[in-house]
Amino acid sequence: xxxxxxxxxxxxxxxxxxxxxxxxxxxxxxxxxxxxxxxxxxxxxxxxxxxxxxxxxxxxxxxxxxxxxxxxxxxxxxxxxxxxxxxxxxxxxxxxxxxxxxxxxxxxxxxxxxxxxxxxxxxxxxxxxxxxxxxxxxxxxxxxxxxxxxxxxxxxxxxxxxxxxxxxxxxxxxxxxxxxxxxxxxxxxxxxxxxxxxxxxxxxxxxxxxxxxxxxxxxxxxxxxxxxxxxxxxxxxxxxxxxxxxxxxxxxxxxxxxxxxxxxxxxxxxxxxxxxxxxxxxxxxxxxxxxxxxxxxxxxxxxxxxxxxxxxxxxxxxxxxxxxxxxxxxxxxxxxxxxxxxxxxxxxxxxxxxxxxxxxxxxxxxxxxxxxxxx
Amino acid sequence: xxxxxxxxxxxxxxxxxxxxxxxxxxxxxxxxxxxxxxxxxxxxxxxxxxxxxxxxxxxxxxxxxxxxxxxxxxxxxxxxxxxxxxxxxxxxxxxxxx
Numbered sequence: 001x002x003x004x005x006x007x008x009x010x011x012x013x014x015x016x017x018x019x020x021x022x023x024x025x026x027x028x029x030x031x032x033x034x035x036x037x038x039x040x041x042x043x044x045x046x047x048x049x050x051x052x053x054x055x056x057x058x059x060x061x062x063x064x065x066x067x068x069x070x071x072x073x074x075x076x077x078x079x080x081x082x083x084x085x086x087x088x089x090x091x092x093x094x095x096x097x098x099x100x101x102x103x104x105x106x107x108x109x110x111x112x113x114x115x116x117x118x119x120x121x122x123x124x125x126x127x128x129x130x131x132x133x134x135x136x137x138x139x140x141x142x143x144x145x146x147x148x149x150x151x152x153x154x155x156x157x158x159x160x161x162x163x164x165x166x167x168x169x170x171x172x173x174x175x176x177x178x179x180x181x182x183x184x185x186x187x188x189x190x191x192x193x194x195x196x197x198x199x200x201x202x203x204x205x206x207x208x209x210x211x212x213x214x215x216x217x218x219x220x221x222x223x224x225x226x227x228x229x230x231x232x233x234x235x236x237x238x239x240x241x242x243x244x245x246x247x248x249x250x251x252x253x254x255x256x257x258x259x260x261x262x263x264x265x266x267x268x269x270x271x272x273x274x275x276x277x278x279x280x281x282x283x284x285x286x287x288x289x290x291x292x293x294x295x296x297x298x299x300x301x302x303x304x305x306x307x308x309x310x311x312x313x314x315x316x317x318x319x320x321x322x323x324x325x326x327x328x329x330x331x332x333x334x335x336x337x338x339x340x341x342x343x344x345x346x347x348x349x350x351x352x353x354x355x356x357x358x359x360x361x362x363x364x365x366x367x368x369x370x371x372x373x374x375x
Numbered sequence: 376x377x378x379x380x381x382x383x384x385x386x387x388x389x390x391x392x393x394x395x396x397x398x399x400x401x402x403x404x405x406x407x408x409x410x411x412x413x414x415x416x417x418x419x420x421x422x423x424x425x426x427x428x429x430x431x432x433x434x435x436x437x438x439x440x441x442x443x444x445x446x447x448x449x450x451x452x453x454x455x456x457x458x459x460x461x462x463x464x465x466x467x468x469x470x471x472x473x
Contacts, residue, residue, distance in 0.1 A: 083420050173419040240414050258412025261421050340387050359456035360414035368449045
């Protein structure tokens with residue numbers, strides 16, 4: 001298992017750990033309700049160093065990445081970030097990825113459902129680099145040499161402003177910029193998935209400890225603190241951000257998941273293209289939609305069946321408790337002809353608790369009330 | 376599926392289809408209507424629209440359904456589904472007051 005570079009420091013701060021696809025992750029630091037409040041009302045600092053990280057340089061680096069990812073890497077403007085995915089030959093999801101155009105290089109941050117070795121094989125396999133005609137693309141795996149920390153929450157912008165300067169307020173969503181910390185470079189991505197303000201900061205692991213200490217100290221000034229990754233499952237679901245570790249690891253087909261926006265269908269090639277296009281041509285049979293069960297009616301668990309007039313029609317693929325709504329919310333895979341918000345069904349059996357299909361996202365985050373560009 | 380559910384689905388599907396077609400046309404989006412999940416975020420990740428596009432979305436709803444979207448509209452413009460909820464609710468209000 002790949003151990004987090006700051007394992008000892010995080011453990012001393014109360015972190016609990018678990019293994020996910022061969023990498024160690026921080027699951028929780030305190031109770032989930034407290035971590036939820038940190039992000040919704042203050043700011044949560046999360047160690048995302050489990051992410052797989054790559055640096056691609058060279059003139060043809062962009063072509064190499066374009067042949068791998070579903071989105072159009074060639075169209076990423078300087079200092080901007082593309083949110084897309086990596087699929088296998090069958091068009092099944094392998095990784096949720098941010099691809100950043102950073103000066104003379106591209107940086108790729110992956111959350112994947114395969115271990116490091118398998119992912120690297122996909123990058124290097126398919127003869128992608130070898131088939132590069134000019135031979136000038138250079139792929140460097142920087143997973144072990146760099147840390148990535150998440151800064152998410154209503155006050156996240158205050159933390160990055162204090163650490164890196166006021167010009168961070170001008171960063172648009174899905175952009176990247178280099179800043180200095182303790183004399184070394186750090187890369188700041190504006191790219192959260194909590195629906196509050198969100199940033200990811202990447203630094204060489206030698207600077208990781210000091211950076212984490214600085215982030216926590218700044219966060220504590222603004223009602224924040226250290227979080228685990230588990231709370232991000234609920235945050236992503238409430239904000240209807242795709243979560244490869246929840247619905248993505250169960251469904252794997254990007255089309256029923258509604259990830260068409262991550263795909264450039266006009267591209268001539270990317271991994272899994274033919275399979276995905278064939279399925280698109282055939283038409284969807286099922287698709288994932290939002291559901292809600294009121295807390296008074298019971299809980300909602302992944303795998304729960306949903307019934308309509310005694311017939312099983314759908315399955316719950318992701319679920320969490322929403323403290324804002326005082327209800328369980330989730331995603332379920334429904335046949336397309338009834339995959340609409342505003343309908344009532346039964347959970348677990350024909351006479352089970354009421355489950356309602358809903359429009360997503362079901363909450364209005366506090367951060368929507370703040371306009372950074374007017375500060 | 377009972378008839379009440381069928382009617383609800385038909386009403387919603389009608390609004391969704393009209394909305395998607397108009398959005399694709401006005402914003403020149405590179406998708407077919409069936410490629411656009413109703414929960415897709417309109418701004419940021421998802422469709423990636425900007426503040427200028429927001430005006431087009433507002434005009435789209437006005438043109439298609441004759442419904443005005445208020446200026447303080449961030450909660451309505453989160454996804455196609457939240458837009459559709461607003462349209463259906465406003466249509467219902469208009470029917471009641473007529």
